[in-house]
Amino acid sequence: MRIFGNRHVLGWLLISPAVILLVTFTHYPSISSFISSLFSRGNPIRPAQFVGTDQYTAMMQDPVFWTVLENNMIYAAGTIPASIGLALLMAVLVDQMLPGRAFLRLAYFTPTILPMIAVANIWLFFYTPEIGLLDQVLRPLGIDTPNWLGDPDTALWAIIFITIWKEAGFFMIFYLAALQTQSPELKEAAKLEGASPFTFFWRITFPLLMPTTLFVLVNAVLNSFKLVDHIFILTKGGPNNASSLILYYIYETAFSFFDTPYAAALTIVLLAFLALLALIQFGVLEKRIHYR
């Protein structure tokens, strides 16, 4: 009995660092956000009151919420497949024996190691009408360029492009690592059987990369709901919320409008949404993945 008790204690002790971190930084904030989302916005003069689901009803009627939600869907659809596809392509390219291979790898990876804010400031001057790099290159060629960040039709896409540029190099590293663990015997065997390079990639390389793809996909999905830095510098969510995303709207609500309960309600919705996505990804996709 004593031994059992000790083992029990030992077990708890062993997982306690993880538990403490998770509870402090994940579970407790989630629960307290949920509780605070059930109250009205208070101040020292008028204290907060319990209002039940009022914040959520208000959210349903808030046109900005629907705009940022739609924007975020477009942003996710625009960034995830493109950055993963590009990462895979780049990884396959630099996995081969090319002259200057190390330099190429570094070049692809560079966007990832630059600080986000610095990157955004550089791109701000790329996109600036008239004096920006893009306009200076395209205008002399007779291409009529839009006001990239100032036009509601292009602002979000301009940000999507930066994200792809920044993420692809990061995901490439994972693919590259996975590719290098693949045994060269597979390639030799395929050659003997007379498989074309495309068949080899599609039937052998790609399926073997699936665990990496899942990992990269989970990261890409999370990142697509995590972006705020670029928006701060580039558009502040404008024009007229055309490039605002959920997290930026939460920030604005909490710190610009001081409406913490509504920000909490938005946070809960975002959390629920991400939890759902994670369930789908791990529940459905994982079953189809072949781990060695």
Added chain:
Amino acid sequence: MSFLKPKNLLGLAVGATMALGAGVASAKTNLTMYYPVAVGGALTKVVDSIVADFEKQNPDIDVEAIYAGNYNDARIKALAALKSGEPAQLSVMFSIDIYDLIEQDAIVSFDDVATSAEDKEWLKSFYPALMENGQTLGKTWGIPFQRSTIVMYYNKDAFRAAGLDPENPPKTWDEFVAAGKKLTKKDGSQWGMMIPSTGYPYWMFGALTKQNGQVLMNADGTETYFNNPKVVEALQFWKDLSQKHEVMPKGAIEWGTLRQNFLEGKTAMMWHSTGNLTTVKKNAKFDFGVAMLPGNPERGTPTGGGNFYIFKKSSAEEKQAALKLIKFMTSPKQAAKWSMETGYIGVSPDAYKVEELVEYAKSFPPAAVARDQLKFATAELSTYQTGRVRKLLDDALQAAIAGDQDPKEVLEDAQARATQLLKPYK
């Protein structure tokens, strides 16, 4: 002899105590102050040097001045510091944060801190237009510090090339449009004008509406006038500049990069904060001028920028020390220095009597334009729930200017929602 003033005697006593040194705890008051910089440039160095001068004069007060980003960041940092119990006794924050700060019960009014007869005189020493955003509920809550108006920067060389008189910039909207048409080059290498529509669009709009004879809100911060016909007309005019007259680029014009556009000659005129003056002066490779904004027919501009606030949580001693610091930083001599180094307005008429600034304005007339424009100035948009109300207007403006929507429709919508938000404060 001024040496015998009680204050100096006290200073002497403190100095003596400190000189005696060992065993005697020094009664230093520590102040923490956050301040923002909205226009870039080396303004932090200027603040640091003013603070250093103050500390030299007041060895019993220790000031930590912390640069805290733009106006929004400064407010967030200061309030977060207060909530977490970190001591900040005073801060420079956006003049229009006043209602939020009062609602959060974060600040004290200067009427409660500056109580002596001399203090009361001091409160009256500033330009009245600069006090508007700092006063409500019958009290003064903010003391003007880094205050600006919008001015029109124009490229005199471009004016000459287009056959316009460089010493006679446009005074009315009609002249403004006419000049813009002459200055706009068909190949797109030079635009007539740029009015920024990101960052602080409501601020630029406040100028246009004032010029058209209408303000955006009441003095209590409880009502907005977004759907007033004159306001709608002002937005139509702004939109027409790019859509109808084609003298300004279409889409949103970025606040942060506009100065660079002007410096590179891509636009012949720009509306921007007077806080940019010194940077433009240093970097312009052409002959430039600064003018008051045109009118329709009256001129008009909102004031802008940051005020000093004192936080409620401070001790009585700290409040007095904070007041002393604020008095020092807004004193004519320092205000004159600040104005020359930055382009911000010297906050009191006395600042413009300081020898150096008089000389400076003589050799560089643009330095006095913002001051002269003060008589046409009005308060910057500021209400209860100011962040939300401002965003409603910003979104409406951008929807009309960059997004092709009807000015009347978007302003009606913004007005309806602002009224809803402000209902509880009536």
